[in-house]
Amino acid sequence: MKHTICCLVENKFGVLARISTLFSARGFNIDSLAVGETEDPSISRMTIVVNVDEKMLEQVIKQLHKLIDIIKVIDLTGADSVERELALVKVNTADAAAKSEIMQIAEIFRAKVVDVAPKTLIMEITGDAKKVQTLLDLLRPFGIKELARTGKIAMQRR
Amino acid sequence: MKKNGAQILIESLIKEGVDVIFGYPGGASLPIYDALYGAPLKHILVRHEQGAAHMADGYYRATGKTGVCLATSGPGATNLVTGIATAYMDSIPIIAITGQVATPLIGNDAFQEADITGITRPITKHNYLVKDVKDLAYTIKEAFYIASSGRPGPVLVDIPKDVQMAAAEFHYPEKISLRSYNPTYTGHQGQIKKLAEAIQKAEHPLIYAGGGVIISNAADELKELAEKTGIPVTTTLLGLGGFPETSPLSLGMLGMHGTRYANYAVIECDLLIGIGARFDDRVTGKISHFAPKATIAHIDIDPTSISKSVQVHIPIVGDVKNVLKELNKIVKKGNISGWVEKIEKWKKEYPLTYKQDKKIIKPQFVIEEISRITKGKAIIATEVGQNQMWTAQFYKFTKPRTLLSSGGLGTMGYGFPAAIGAKVGCPDMTVFDIAGDGSFQMNLQQLATAVQYKIAVKVAVLNNGFLGLVRQWQELFFEKRYSESRMMNPDFVKIAEAYGALGVNVTKPEEVAPAIEKAIKSPLPAVIDFHVAPEENVFPIVPAGSPLSEMMGGLA
Numbered sequence: 001m002k003h004t005i006c007c008l009v010e011n012k013f014g015v016l017a018r019i020s021t022l023f024s025a026r027g028f029n030i031d032s033l034a035v036g037e038t039e040d041p042s043i044s045r046m047t048i049v050v051n052v053d054e055k056m057l058e059q060v061i062k063q064l065h066k067l068i069d070i071i072k073v074i075d076l077t078g079a080d081s082v083e084r085e086l087a088l089v090k091v092n093t094a095d096a097a098a099k100s101e102i103m104q105i106a107e108i109f110r111a112k113v114v115d116v117a118p119k120t121l122i123m124e125i126t127g128d129a130k131k132v133q134t135l136l137d138l139l140r141p142f143g144i145k146e147l148a149r150t151g152k153i154a155m156q157r158r
Numbered sequence: 159m160k161k162n163g164a165q166i167l168i169e170s171l172i173k174e175g176v177d178v179i180f181g182y183p184g185g186a187s188l189p190i191y192d193a194l195y196g197a198p199l200k201h202i203l204v205r206h207e208q209g210a211a212h213m214a215d216g217y218y219r220a221t222g223k224t225g226v227c228l229a230t231s232g233p234g235a236t237n238l239v240t241g242i243a244t245a246y247m248d249s250i251p252i253i254a255i256t257g258q259v260a261t262p263l264i265g266n267d268a269f270q271e272a273d274i275t276g277i278t279r280p281i282t283k284h285n286y287l288v289k290d291v292k293d294l295a296y297t298i299k300e301a302f303y304i305a306s307s308g309r310p311g312p313v314l315v316d317i318p319k320d321v322q323m324a325a326a327e328f329h330y331p332e333k334i335s336l337r338s339y340n341p342t343y344t345g346h347q348g349q350i351k352k353l354a355e356a357i358q359k360a361e362h363p364l365i366y367a368g369g370g371v372i373i374s375n376a377a378d379e380l381k382e383l384a385e386k387t388g389i390p391v392t393t394t395l396l397g398l399g400g401f402p403e404t405s406p407l408s409l410g411m412l413g414m415h416g417t418r419y420a421n422y423a424v425i426e427c428d429l430l431i432g433i434g435a436r437f438d439d440r441v442t443g444k445i446s447h448f449a450p451k452a453t454i455a456h457i458d459i460d461p462t463s464i465s466k467s468v469q470v471h472i473p474i475v476g477d478v479k480n481v482l483k484e485l486n487k488i489v490k491k492g493n494i495s496g497w498v499e500k501i502e503k504w505k506k507e508y509p510l511t512y513k514q515d516k517k518i519i520k521p522q523f524v525i526e527e528i529s530r531i532t533k534g535k536a537i538i539a540t541e542v543g544q545n546q547m548w549t550a551q552f553y554k555f556t557k558p559r560t561l562l563s564s565g566g567l568g569t570m571g572y573g574f575p576a577a578i579g580a581k582v583g584c585p586d587m588t589v590f591d592i593a594g595d596g597s598f599q600m601n602l603q604q605l606a607t608a609v610q611y612k613i614a615v616k617v618a619v620l621n622n623g624f625l626g627l628v629r630q631w632q633e634l635f636f637e638k639r640y641s642e643s644r645m646m647n648p649d650f651v652k653i654a655e656a657y658g659a660l661g662v663n664v665t666k667p668e669e670v671a672p673a674i675e676k677a678i679k680s681p682l683p684a685v686i687d688f689h690v691a692p693e694e695n696v697f698p699i700v701p702a703g704s705p706l707s708e709m710m711g712g713l714a
Contacts, residue, residue, distance in 0.1 A: 010338055014287075018279060025280045055465075062462040068284040068304060071338040 002031060003057050004083065004154050007046040007064055008072040011037060015069045019046065022067060028052060028060050032085075032151030043071065047153045076154050083154040086126045089136065092143030094119045102142055109135045120145055128152075163291040163322040164193035167255070170298040172199060173330045176226050178217070178582055180210040184230025185270060186257030189322035202582060202611055205603040207234050209575035211241020211312075212601070214252040216576030219562045220537050221583035222375065224306050225252040231259055232270030235316070236277065240569060242312045243281040247566025248396060249373060251310035253301055254278075260320040261289055275316050283311030291324040299331045308341030309460040310373060341459060345476030345484060353431070353455050353472050354489045360429035360453075362497045363389045366412065366441075369396030369565065370434015370458060370478045377401065377558040379482035380433065387491050390501055392420040394435050395546075396565040399555040404534070409501070410510070413441040414700045415547040418508035418713075421698075421706040423501055424449050432456040432470075434478040436463045438566070439702075447705035457481045510551050511714045512694070519667050521545070521620040521690040525552040527670050528590060528618060531678070536588040537562065539577035541597030542570045544626035547696045549592045571600030577615040578608055588616070588678055595621040595647050605657035608683035616677045617685045619650055622692045630695045634710070654685035662686045 009015045016035060023030050031049040038045045050060055057077070065073045076083075093099040093116075102121070106113055111125040125135050129152060136144065161169065167190060171179070178200040183191045194201055204210040207229040214225025229238050235256040245252045259268040275285045284304050286297050297315060305313040357363055371380050371393075377400050384391050384407050391401045392409040401408055412420040424430065430452040435441070437456075442448040445467055455472035456464050464473045474481055512522040525548050528536070534554040539562040540546040546563055555561055562580055564572040577591040591598075598619050608615055620626075629643040651661030660682045664673045670688065677684035697712030 014275065017276070021279045059462065059466060066460070066462055068336070068339050 001053060002049055002051050004076040004081070004152060005048045005050065005061065005064070006074040006076060006154060007048065007070055008038065009044050009046060010069040010071065011042050011044040012069060015044070018067050018069060019048075019064070022063055026059070026063060028056065032149070034151040034153050036153075047151070049152050074156070076156065080157045081154050082157060083128045083152055084126055085129055085132050085150055085152045086124065087132050087136070087147065087149045088114070089123045089125070089139060089144055090120050090146040091123060091139050092119065092145055093121050098142050102139065105135070105138050111135060160325040161328045162189065162193070162325050163294055163317065164189040166291065166294050166326065166328050167298065167317065167322070168193045168197050168199065169328055170295050170330055171226065172197075174298070174302050175223070178202060179226045179228050180204055180213040180217075180579065181228030182207050182210060182230070182234060184234045184257065186231035186259055186319045187228065187234070187322075189319065190228065190255070190257065190317070202607060204575070205606050206601065207237035208241050208571070209578075209601050209604045209607065211238045211252065211254060212244065212572050212575035213579030213582070214254075215241060215245045215250050216539060216562050216579030217583040218250050218252060219576070220559055220580035220587075222559065223583065224302060225579060226255065227252060228255045230257045230270065231274070232272045234270075235274040236272055239277060239281070242278055242314065244564050244567045244569040244572055245312040246281045246283070248369060248564065249310050250312065251305035252312045253305055254312060254314040256314065256316045257322070258287065258316045258318040261318045262320070264318065274314065278314050281312070282314050285314040285316070287316045287318075288321055289318070291321050291326040294321065294326070295328060295330050299334050300336070303334050304339065308339070342461075342475045343459070343477040343480055345457065345474045345481035347484070349472060349474045350481060350484050351488065353474065354485060356429055356453060356455060356472060357387055357389070357431070358490050358492045360492055361494060362427045362451075363387070363429040363431065363492065363494060364423050364427035365389050365391040365431045365433060366394070366424070366435055367391055367397045367400050367433045368394040368435025369400075371397055371400035372558045374434060374459070374478035375558070376434070376479035376482055379479055379486060381405075382486050383482055383489065386486060387489055388494055388498060389431070390423060390498070392416070392423060394438070394441055394565070395550050395563060397435060398550060399558045399560045402556040403554045404556055409505075411550050413706070414443065414702070415551065415696050415698065417510055417551070418698055418709060419501060419504035421700070421709060422504050422508075425707055426500075427452045430454050432458070433482070434458060437466070437468045439467070442468060442706075443700045443708075444703055444705040447707065509714065511712060515691065516667065518691045519664065519670060519688055521622070521688070521694055522548050522552050523667060524618060524620060524670055524688050524690065525549055525592060528592070528674055529553040531671065531674050532588055532590070536560065536590055537577070537580045537584060539563065539573040539580065539589070539591040541573040541591070541593045542568045543594050543597060543628075544630065544694075544696050545592050545594040545597065545620050547627070548620070551696075570597040574598060574601050574615070574617060575604050577617075578604060578613050581613045581615045582611075591615060591617045593617055593619050594626055595619055595623065595650075596625045596645060598650075599647075602653065605654065605659055605683060605685070609658040612681070614681055614683050616683070618674070619685060619687050620690050621647065621650065621687050622690050622694065623647060624692060627696065629693070633693070633695070634699070635701065650685050650687040658682070660684040665689045
């Protein structure tokens with residue numbers, strides 16, 4: 001099962017390496033990991049999506065907490081939270097008919113077309129994982145040339 | 159007044175109360191060695207950096223004081239790795255200081271460069287690369303604090319050569335606090351009460367104590383708990399010495415090579431109280447069959463140890479000593495007389511045993527004799543393999559910090575340097591390394607260290623011409639196909655003598671005791687070469703991955 005964990009960590013070099021070392025050494029599977037500075041520049045926030053069972057999740061959280069540079073670990077599983085992911089998709093638009101269909105899909109999903117080339121366009125989509133995935137499924141038949149996803153970031157509502 | 163990085167390091171170590179460093183110099187640590195010259199700090203020049211890490215480890219295990227080892231960059235640093243991993247697995251606080259190539263060269267594949275913070279990340283509690291001399295004093299303070307607090311462990315500090323030579327004002331911080339690191343020392347009162355109630359209700363309770371009892375200096379509190387409640391105590395390998403084996407409540411060690419009665423007690427108990435132990439696979443055997451009838455309580459300072467392998471019903475996170483003190487205030491004895499009788503019966507029926515021989519020296523006999531002659535009061539280091547398991551079975555440990563053994567990592571070659579470190583820390587104690595012929599040869603060059611500094615440790619080599627435990631597994635599980643487990647050995651007596659140590663050759667059972675006494679009396683480091691029965695086995699044995707109920711052998 002997929003679980004979302006947020007870590008507040010010291011914004012120091014090597015912290016990301018400590019976390020990835022921990023995950024590989026303990027055999028935890030990372031689905032995605034997103035890192036960025038917080039409102040306090042000495043602290044970074046990492047949003048990690050792991051695919052583990054409940055028992056393993058407890059270990060993941062405890063082991064993360066044990067790392068010296070980790071200040072706080074928040075388990076967002078089942079929490080009331082806002083989750084977003086951003087993706088850039090380069091789609092094949094060689095066929096003119098397809099192009100208008102693709103633009104329509106973009107509109108429905110409130111995706112932004114951020115670049116247009118003769119045979120491709122780049123679309124930007126933000127949303128939760130499900131929305132991003134649905135859009136990608138719809139675009140796939142036209143031919144996805146390139147895909148970049150940020151991985152999920154998340155925040156508790158209260 | 160400004161000092162350079164190397165001087166700041168040495169001053170900081172002195173401020174931390176360090177009195178000895180185990181190390182080996184090299185290009186990237188020369189400024190540190192220059193600052194050491196004439197400093198009020200003893201330095202022991204080892205013959206291989208692995209030994210330096212094990213010595214720092216042995217020094218801690220014997221004295222309770224954080225050990226320090228020092229190596230140069232590149233190969234010096236990588237040679238420490240096995241020693242650091244050994245300390246990490248057994249929660250031993252050591253500080254490993256490594257020289258590093260100068261900061262402008264880092265990442266350039268410079269001569270003797272290795273990314274030692276990267277290499278040691280999974281085997282240290284924490285590590286540092288100090289890039290600015292202004293951070294050095296604070297980093298050393300933090301390193302000692304992290305190594306020795308909470309669940310202890312090794313911390314590595316990597317110091318580039320230009321940082322060693324750069325100047326800064328020296329201010330050593332008095333106190334330290336980290337927003338990201340706050341170990342839990344006090345146990346939850348409600349949980350402690352819950353455990354006290356469970357103890358009173360239990361009919362078949364059992365205490366399972368580990369190395370945490372010793373690290374936390376809680377042997378007295380454990381004894382008080384056992385005596386107050388009458389609950390029998392079994393210990394892990396690293397827990398040996400944490401509870402006196404002379405006590406009628408002692409069941410010795412449990413697990414793969416544990417006593418039959420300890421393992422029977424685990425199988426039958428209805429309350430298992432794990433104290434500073436981590437339910438390691440060598441203890442539990444097949445997890446699903448471990449303590450099948452028991453409610454499991456677990457006291458440990460490390461939350462990750464709780465419910466990692468075995469599901470725990472009463473978890474208590476906290477320092478063992480603190481928790482036991484609180485528990486002892488409220489705990490009451492339950493009605494367990496039937497259980498105690500049952501255990502007594504097991505102890506009589508299934509004692510640890512071996513067949514004595516008039517002509518051939520039995521390795522167990524050698525250990526019994528060392529135990530008898532030292533009255534169970536020596537510091538005993540072991541290597542890994544049969545020597546280690548027989549020591550656990552047949553030496554009667556009575557005091558904490560008297561067994562030094564690589565339990566988690568199982569490092570052959572650990573015992574001899576660890577014994578040297580222990581003897582440096584406790585010069586008035588008799589210190590033995592009980593070794594196998596295989597293990598001893600992994601680090602025997604440290605005889606030169608022992609002789610140079612007159613560190614009179616005694617090595618008892620149980621020489622069977624085999625990698626004994628490998629051979630035993632091949633005998634039991636691989637149809638006696640002794641693949642690469644037979645060893646042609648050098649003459650250990652001549653080797654000892656060549657290094658300037660005492661060598662004693664022993665081939666007959668009646669020579670065992672006199673040889674031990676002779677070695678103890680000698681002011682020199684000594685190697686006793688006991689030619690023991692070549693195909694003796696460690697029994698009982700629970701085959702790896704089997705339930706504890708499937709013990710083999712060891713019946714009288």
